[in-house]
Amino acid sequence: MISVCIATYNGEKYIEEQLESILKQIGESDEVVISDDASVDNTCAIIEAFNDKRIKLLHNNSKSCKWNFQNALSNAHGDIIFMSDQDDVWLEGKVDRCVEELKHYDLVVTNSKETDQQLNIVNPDFFSVYNSGTGLIKNAINNTYYGSCMAFKADLLKYALPFPPTNEIGHDIWIGLVAEMVGKVKFINEPYLLYRRHEQTVTSTNRSLMKRSNRSFLTKVFSRLVVFYYIIKFKINH
Numbered sequence: 001m002i003s004v005c006i007a008t009y010n011g012e013k014y015i016e017e018q019l020e021s022i023l024k025q026i027g028e029s030d031e032v033v034i035s036d037d038a039s040v041d042n043t044c045a046i047i048e049a050f051n052d053k054r055i056k057l058l059h060n061n062s063k064s065c066k067w068n069f070q071n072a073l074s075n076a077h078g079d080i081i082f083m084s085d086q087d088d089v090w091l092e093g094k095v096d097r098c099v100e101e102l103k104h105y106d107l108v109v110t111n112s113k114e115t116d117q118q119l120n121i122v123n124p125d126f127f128s129v130y131n132s133g134t135g136l137i138k139n140a141i142n143n144t145y146y147g148s149c150m151a152f153k154a155d156l157l158k159y160a161l162p163f164p165p166t167n168e169i170g171h172d173i174w175i176g177l178v179a180e181m182v183g184k185v186k187f188i189n190e191p192y193l194l195y196r197r198h199e200q201t202v203t204s205t206n207r208s209l210m211k212r213s214n215r216s217f218l219t220k221v222f223s224r225l226v227v228f229y230y231i232i233k234f235k236i237n238h
Contacts, residue, residue: 106183145176
């Protein structure tokens with residue numbers, strides 16, 4: 001069984017297109033677990049209008065993408081988990097390719113095509129520009145684990161949940177780092193996602209660590225030290 005986990009918040013503009021691209025790739029016994037973080041637009045109404053028994057809509061009030069995803073993941077029942085943002089589009093073959101690779105790996109990350117709001121491609125090979133790939137230290141310093149491109153065996157959640165109680169570590173980087181510590185990871189070079197960028201996009205795709213946000217240099221250094229602290233703590237406990 002496959003579980004697709006989505007965290008939504010005021011996503012009315014693109015959620016319909018995203019769900020359509022997902023539902024046509026999964027089976028009748030699979031599920032889409034959506035945790036909505038108290039949206040004040042028509043997000044929930046659009047989701048409910050699908051009237052699809054595979055969609056499980058949860059109502060959350062965490063005011064945080066990370067904890068909203070934790071709510072969705074905690075309520076997933078599949079043995080294979082996909083994560084999805086609310087505003088992208090899955091390309092044909094994504095599910096089949098990931099499921100096949102997960103016969104040999106514990107977590108996979110697919111390449112993507114970065115687009116503008118109208119899905120015009122602005123970067124056809126996200127991996128090559130962003131230097132995506134495995135490496136515990138590499139990703140602790142300059143993360144290349146993006147949740148919208150990730151799928152993994154549900155057993156991984158036994159180690160990854162609950163997420164570290166800090167806002168310095170995103171849900172996706174933590175799952176990726178845990179997978180590297182307890183299992184096998186593969187980055188798939190073929191793109192299986194239209195990765196839409198727009199004014200409400202939460203994550204930055206700037207390849208340079210120093211240019212990803214407007215936070216001070218010392219704050220960024222502190223953030224990386226927190227990541228290493230939780231890596232060491234995980235290794236001690238496991």
